Amino acid sequence: MTFWSKVFTVTLLGWVLGGCTKDGQLTEAKKNVVMVEVTSQTWDYRLPWNPGTVSSARGAGFVIRGKRILTNAHVISGARYITVQREADPRKYPAKVKFVAHDCDLAMVEVEDPEFFKGTTALALGNIPELESVVSVYGFPIGGDRLSVTRGVVSRIDYNAYTHSGRESHLAIQIDAAINPGNSGGPVMQADKVVGVAFQGFRGDVAQNVGYMIPTPVIRRFLQDVEDGKYDHYVDIAIRWMTLENPAMRKYLGRPDDGLGVVVTDIFSEGSSDGILQKGDVLLSIDGHPIESDGSVRLQGQPVQLEEIVERKFAGDPVELELWRNRKLDRATLKLRPAEMFSMYEFLYEPSPRYVLYGGLVFQPLTSNLMGMLAGSADLRLRQTYSLFGQDQIYRETPEPVILSSVLPDPLNVYLRGLAGQVVREINGKRIRTLADVEPALREGGERTVIRFEGDQRPAVLKKAEVDLATPRIMAQYGITEVSRSGIEGRRLAKGSYSRTESK
């Protein structure tokens, strides 16, 4: 899931060090590029009570205005100890993460010691470079310990998946310079200005000389977002739309053959468009930009997807839409908000995994991390709950499906081990909608606790008195210090449109 395992390879290195770069540019970059060395801990969702495995990695970063250091989120995610080091100064300075934006793979790191910034000049941000123009990539990729520079040409400017988050797509710039592990977070320069942050590439066996950088509009948005002291998530119009290229469909909707408009096919409840847009609406323009029938709008003469308009905005910002509803022109204004209902598909890095332990039964909320751990062993129902969670708006009923993720063997649960991997429906008659529902529900009912699952699975039945007796034994046996970690702690969840005051 990280750049080590998924995206990068170790095979190719481009032109290393200097070469034909302009002297001035190298010096300017050389002053401000920093090596970021990180010791991080990765949670083990199989054993959610454990602090996880420790590993070390190296990335790059650079100093910008205000004594701030920019790098990739994936460089510092799960960091327990960070040091930064400049080319001109052999000392390693401890650093701290100030802000992290996993959705756009950017992070800001700060160093307390003012000594560190002596001799830095702060790099300025440029604009989107032209296609075919040359850029230089600075970083500390494998193959040596000192600063490395590779050059490449801007090959493509397009929307692309940001693999670190697991689900997000934003504008990304493809370059043909080699980007290798250790390049991550380093500046991509053109004419003494930063035009991007190197962040991901392809394995050598998939494609060669394909590297990606985060362009400055995404960086600027991040910097603007954190101005208020905290990072908010990207916002989303939370609809699905279809191109309006089919002549019969155009006629059916009463649209002239003018090559404009896309049709709204789905609106996610609790999203920005909920209650405002309707299925079958034709979106004609967004903030004044006409929408082509393939879903693109023109920004500075370049065709980009219509979502790009929303990309630069923040929670609470309005979006003006011109639309065609019931064969009449209409207008609508959306107030943007983050799409919490899709947070299920984001990998979680910082928060400690949540769980509830009961008689050796481990309950965990369904997350991308848990699914990644279960990989091929998850049964069909669990996989479907995960894959259809957004599409079927399962979040309306169950904002956070709870899974019996494992059964820690103990004489108490000898007949329950086959139930691992089941989706919990109710405990002691109480419907389970988030992990927070589990502990109160376990206290309900009589002397037996009855746990029911989705589908035609047998229930799990435990005697409360036996569980109470067994709990200290199980915790000692498996080295568990806390019975549960179930607080929501800033976890972004859908609200769930169900009524909370249901009767039993």
Place this chain on the structure above:
Amino acid sequence: MSSAFRFLILFFLAFSVQGRTAGLGESRGSLVRVRTSIQPFDQFRPWQKKSPFGLSGTGVVLPGGMVLVTASLVANRTEVGLEKPGSAEKCAAEVEAIDYEANLALLKPTNAEFLKGFSGVALGNNLKAGDTAEVWQLERNGEMLRNQAEILSAGVGRYPSDEAGFLVYGVRVSLPKRDDSYTLPLMRNGMLSGMMMAYDRDSQEGTAIPVPMIEHFLKDSADGKYEGFPTLGVSWSPLRDPNLREEVKAPSTGGILLTRVNTIGTAGRAGLKEGDVLLAVDGFKLDEDGNYRDSLYGPTSIGNLVRTRPYVGTHAKFRISRDGNEIELSGSYDRRARDEVAIPSLQFDVAPRYLILGGLVFQELSGVYLQEWGDKWSERAPQRLVQLFSFQQEMKLDPKKRVVFLSQVLPSSMTAGYQHLSGLVVTGCNGKQVGNLEELASIADSAPDGNLVFELMDDPGKLVLDASEVKSGGEKLCKAYGIPALRKL
């Protein structure tokens, strides 16, 4: 020196035990080579078939002059031929009865004289674990090779085209590589004890369809009307867990918990319900793991009790415990829970139905279609289709209807903007419900000029075509894509 010598002796001993060649006479009366040409249907291009291939097996001639083989030898056949061992005399054959679940088929030579002089093989007794038997193979010259086999196990296990399980023998045998080995008979004392259906050369173990299955199949097909093996139509869970027993108020011993009951199945129509504890079937007590005590095999899974022993139409008797009260219920065995489903799983020899409207290709969902996505079909195929198929009972799909879906789009001027769509379930068209392909076809055929509006279960929810363009553009579409017909219903 001495150890090497011993090894040599052992080797020869083993060899002589393994392959005893019998005279021509024996094979002449009992075995026949069966050569089939197989051509499966292409579910992704329902208007065509895949490339053909040949299979060859050894069939068992039964006393009446019919030939018994495994069903997988003749699945999706274009031709079946018989050949006498020891001569190249051939004759075409027809499939008289076939059961893909039980993996058995009965062939009848088109020339009634062809098997004249074959005495045929009678059915032998049931075998149990530890019994010895022989697996017979044909040499190229028609001589017979008898391979010593040992029955390792006899219990309910998986069949290639069945979801629940039937009685199966585990067989250890060392089979040399010979032609015509796709199907081989398992023999004992010159009588048929089973049909080998799978063999693994590395472990030298295989599985065989046992006598009770063959007997059931032959008896059922004898009247010319084949009905198949019955099914209860329930899901169940073992009841070993004392806490669970207490919760469901089960008696002190025995019984299994019914976790789902199909209302149209044998059990459902007899009045069994979800949550009942099934204690006994037809007087056979069930233990907590779902086993009854078989007179020959000892503890054996309920699967054998309710699927192989009874016939469709025979009386069924159940004893259950419901809320702590024991009740007797009765009904009759049938297959409705298996046959009356919205999405069938077994479909051999049946050309997939399809309907092409203006380049939109519609099909009816089946297990065979999903399997076309490969071993990992449940991950690769469109998830909605997987869901409907796998959970059709709990989703209460109407068994009288079919699931019609848009399987692919053939790009044309009519389908501009729709090219990337696939795997979308169609719920209606022009405001009318669609329960099968014929209904969709008749809506399209009778639509006046104007729009054909398809309503879909999932995003994008709606697709529109011009009805008159669909009618007039069909021929051009067929030509462009080389499709023989726009529909097969």
